[in-house]
Amino acid sequence: MEGVALHGQKWRVIAQLFPGRTDDAVRNRWKRLSAEMAEGLTEGLIEGLDGSAAVEPRAAAGAAAKGEAKQAANKERLAWSRAEDAKIVECVQSFGLKWSRIAEQLPGRTVHAIRNRFHRLQTLQAEQAALAAAS
Numbered sequence: 076m077e078g079v080a081l082h083g084q085k086w087r088v089i090a091q092l093f094p095g096r097t098d099d100a101v102r103n104r105w106k107r108l109s110a111e112m113a114e115g116l117t118e119g120l121i122e123g124l125d126g127s128a129a130v131e132p133r134a135a136a137g138a139a140a141k142g143e144a145k146q147a148a149n150k151e152r153l154a155w156s157r158a159e160d161a162k163i164v165e166c167v168q169s170f171g172l173k174w175s176r177i178a179e180q181l182p183g184r185t186v187h188a189i190r191n192r193f194h195r196l197q198t199l200q201a202e203q204a205a206l207a208a209a210s
Contacts, residue, residue: 079105099154155192159184163193 082088084105086098093101159181166177174186181189 103152103154153183160192160196163189164196167193 079089084102086102086105090096090098090101162180163177166180170176172190174190178184178186178189184192
């Protein structure tokens with residue numbers, strides 16, 4: 076909670092304060108705790124708040140607009156596993172950027188989620204390469 080007070084919702088920056096935690100994990104925990112605080116479930120567990128209302132998680136943008144997004148909004152999002160990440164990379168090497176074909180290999184994940192995850196993996200890989208080069 077202190078990280079959010081200092082850095083706002085810059086999850087990568089905050090995740091660096093917690094070794095072994097990804098920015099997604101930090102953001103998901105913040106949203107869960109915020110929702111619980113709004114319901115009064117974590118009252119007194121979190122220090123540093125001024126008693127103002129907790130930030131509630133935002134609903135998926137346009138979830139009501141598309142059937143797929145509507146279904147996804149009703150299901151709890153699961154964190155990406157290393158096995159799924161490896162499968163995405165393997166499928167891109169095999170099939171190219173054929174997202175619907177790759178989605179067939181990853182049941183429960185949407186085409187958009189897979190594409191976004193692949194691009195996120197590329198960004199993370201580039202950041203790690205830059206850090207390694209700087210060392």
